[in-house]
Amino acid sequence: MQPILSANDLECRYGNRVVIESVSLSLLPGEIACLLGPSGCGKTTLLQAIAGFQPLASGSITLEGKTISSAGAMTPPEKRNIGMVFQDYALFPHLNLADNVAFGIQSLGGQERRARVAELLQLVQLQEYAKQFPHQLSGGQQQRVALARALAPRPRLLLMDEPFSNLDSALRRSLAAEVRQILRAQGTPAMIVTHDRSEAFIAGDTLGVLSGGQLQQWDTPQQLYRHPANIAVARIVSDGTLFEGRVIHTGLAETPLGKLELPHQGFTAGEQIRVFVRSEDILPGDHPHAVLAHIIEKTFLGDRAVYKFRLPGGNSFSTSLKAAHHFPADSTVPLRLSRPLVFTTHSEDRSPYQKVQAD
Numbered sequence: 001m002q003p004i005l006s007a008n009d010l011e012c013r014y015g016n017r018v019v020i021e022s023v024s025l026s027l028l029p030g031e032i033a034c035l036l037g038p039s040g041c042g043k044t045t046l047l048q049a050i051a052g053f054q055p056l057a058s059g060s061i062t063l064e065g066k067t068i069s070s071a072g073a074m075t076p077p078e079k080r081n082i083g084m085v086f087q088d089y090a091l092f093p094h095l096n097l098a099d100n101v102a103f104g105i106q107s108l109g110g111q112e113r114r115a116r117v118a119e120l121l122q123l124v125q126l127q128e129y130a131k132q133f134p135h136q137l138s139g140g141q142q143q144r145v146a147l148a149r150a151l152a153p154r155p156r157l158l159l160m161d162e163p164f165s166n167l168d169s170a171l172r173r174s175l176a177a178e179v180r181q182i183l184r185a186q187g188t189p190a191m192i193v194t195h196d197r198s199e200a201f202i203a204g205d206t207l208g209v210l211s212g213g214q215l216q217q218w219d220t221p222q223q224l225y226r227h228p229a230n231i232a233v234a235r236i237v238s239d240g241t242l243f244e245g246r247v248i249h250t251g252l253a254e255t256p257l258g259k260l261e262l263p264h265q266g267f268t269a270g271e272q273i274r275v276f277v278r279s280e281d282i283l284p285g286d287h288p289h290a291v292l293a294h295i296i297e298k299t300f301l302g303d304r305a306v307y308k309f310r311l312p313g314g315n316s317f318s319t320s321l322k323a324a325h326h327f328p329a330d331s332t333v334p335l336r337l338s339r340p341l342v343f344t345t346h347s348e349d350r351s352p353y354q355k356v357q358a359d
């Protein structure tokens with residue numbers, strides 16, 4: 001299958017500061033990708049480059065096989081047939097919902113236009129609100145109208161910049177799921193920028209993790225979670241604690257959380273490793289590899305509890321465990337590791353970009 005969108009070795013700069021570097025990715029027809037990364041990592045800049053608002057210092061972007069951006073040449077945004085949805089909805093306050101949705105399809109005949117508006121309002125489940133004005137709607141409803149408006153002209157690609165971040169967290173997740181269904185129903189490929197991993201996991205077929213202006217990994221949510229390319233990606237897609245460890249012999253390492261059976265043979269005795277431990281990697285219970293951890297703090301959260309443990313070597317760390325374990329505060333519990341992420345010390349976090357290039 002031919003990609004609908006290809007970004008090839010992109011570089012973007014503000015002045016002489018490089019903020020997007022060596023970014024390549026491609027999106028297949030109907031595919032929904034989420035760009036995830038910390039604040040300031042370049043997500044919006046990359047989206048703006050695809051939309052045609054941000055020039056490229058080098059590289060190229062093709063849409064359906066045609067080059068739409070390269071260094072020194074840009075197809076204007078309005079000629080790209082790319083839809084955009086923004087964080088603040090950007091609806092026209094003086095137009096009712098039907099007219100907002102109809103805004104980009106004035107070239108259609110009256111009957112066809114009305115039919116398309118009705119179809120989209122139904123798709124976003126706001127058909128009864130057609131004559132209402134944006135200020136009469138909730139934030140989630142307004143964002144659904146913005147989505148309907150962006151989809152009305154049947155864009156070749158939809159870009160969404162932090163579309164859920166003005167909403168409360170429960171609504172953000174349900175809207176992320178709803179947006180996914182709506183995009184699927186229309187068959188519209190999309191790229192959604194977010195800094196919230198749950199939204200990205202819910203909405204995306206593919207996740208791109210951007211850090212320091214570089215695309216660290218472009219993969220399915222499952223692959224990203226199970227096999228993050230480096231510690232920076234692991235931290236962005238999950239909560240965990242990083243420990244230093246040392247390989248005792250092929251297949252076994254020593255860590256502050258006890259002995260760890262290594263996942264493969266590619267380690268040498270004496271080698272330093274870094275172990276990224278998520279809550280599901282911790283097994284309470286007696287075992288020859290376990291260490292005795294002292295509970296110094298416990299916070300009950302219903303189905304889970306967050307424990308702060310002190311380990312024999314003096315390290316302390318916090319993690320959540322299922323409430324079923326039910327360990328009292330100030331008690332001692334044997335803990336061991338089960339399949340944490342293991343990184344060699346040369347797979348370091350990428351350094352943050354503050355790279356200045358001479359022109």
Ligand SMILES: Nc1ncnc2c1ncn2[C@@H]1O[C@H](COP(=O)(O)OP(=O)(O)OP(=O)(O)O)[C@@H](O)[C@H]1O
Pocket residue numbers: 014019037038039040041042043044045046195
């Ligand atoms: N117009 C501009 N001029 C100069 N620097 C800019 C401009 N816009 C963004 N930057 C800088 O470029 C870097 C990337 O910004 P960008 O907005 O793309 O990041 P982001 O990942 O979308 O961040 P956020 O999640 O906070 O919106 C940041 O360091 C930002 O300060």
